[in-house]
Amino acid sequence: MTVFSSSSSTPAALAAAAWVVVLLAVLRSDVAQASSDDAVLWPTMPPPSPPPPVGVPAPVLLRKLLRPAGGDVAVGGGGGGGVRPHRVEDGCAGADDIAIDQAHASPLPSGVPAYTVDIINRCTGSGGGTGEECAIANIHVRCGWFSSVSMVDPLVFRRVGRDDCLVNDGKPLQAGETISFEYSNSFPYQLTVVDATCVASTSPAP
Incomplete structure (x- = not known):
């Protein structure tokens, strides 16, 4: 074995x-x-939030609407001028109460285009007043290098500096008063009011 x-x-x-x-x-x-x-590497995740109760609307985020600074809206005139809105409820508003209306005029015999300009004091007083507080002086207009083939009365409108023209020799326009002139050039100037001062009315008493 x-x-x-x-x-x-x-x-x-x-x-x-x-x-x-x-x-x-x-x-x-x-x-x-x-x-x-x-x-x-894989921590425990918290449980999802429960849905809102039925019938309860979701929260809404509110947005505040802001108005543009100054509140001015330029409206194109006949020759590129601008018209500012009148604020009658605020009394005299200085430059905001001065409107510029520009339109085409008959050209010169040489064929150079011409334009008419109306500068208007649209202030009429606040709360139905008489307008005595609406005289506006020292009206300065942005006008580029303004020049004219035809003569413009310098006491009505003249350039005093680069992009700066003076209206009515700096004297006040009374409430509702308009001062006008005509100029000639191959193109219209964009005329907008940049500065004006409210002053006491100089109109004679009735």
Whole structure:
């Protein structure tokens, strides 16, 4: 009867068993590390907010409407002039009460275009007043390098500087008064009021 000895196979079996134990320990460590990494990278998210109750409108963000500074709206005149709105409820408003109306006129015999200009004091007083507080003087107009082929009375309208013309020699226009002139050039000038001063009326008492 043949007997097999296990003395030669025992060390190999023990070594294999030892390696199995080591591998199991390494795998268990990797699984534990992966679990901890997932806990760091994927934190628990808070639950979503519940929807608003049925029948309750969603909040609305209100926006404040702002008016343009000054409130002036230029309206083109016949030759490029502008007309400012009149603010009767505020009494004399200085430059805001001066309107400029410009239109084409008959050209010169040489064919040079001509333009008529009316400068109007539209102030009539506040609250139905007599207009005595509506005289406006020192009216300055933005006019570029104003010039004219035909003569313009310098006491009515003249250039006193670059882009600066003086109306009525600086004297006041009374409430409702209009001062007019005509000039000739190959193109119309854009005339807009930039400055004017409310003064006491100089009209004679009735």
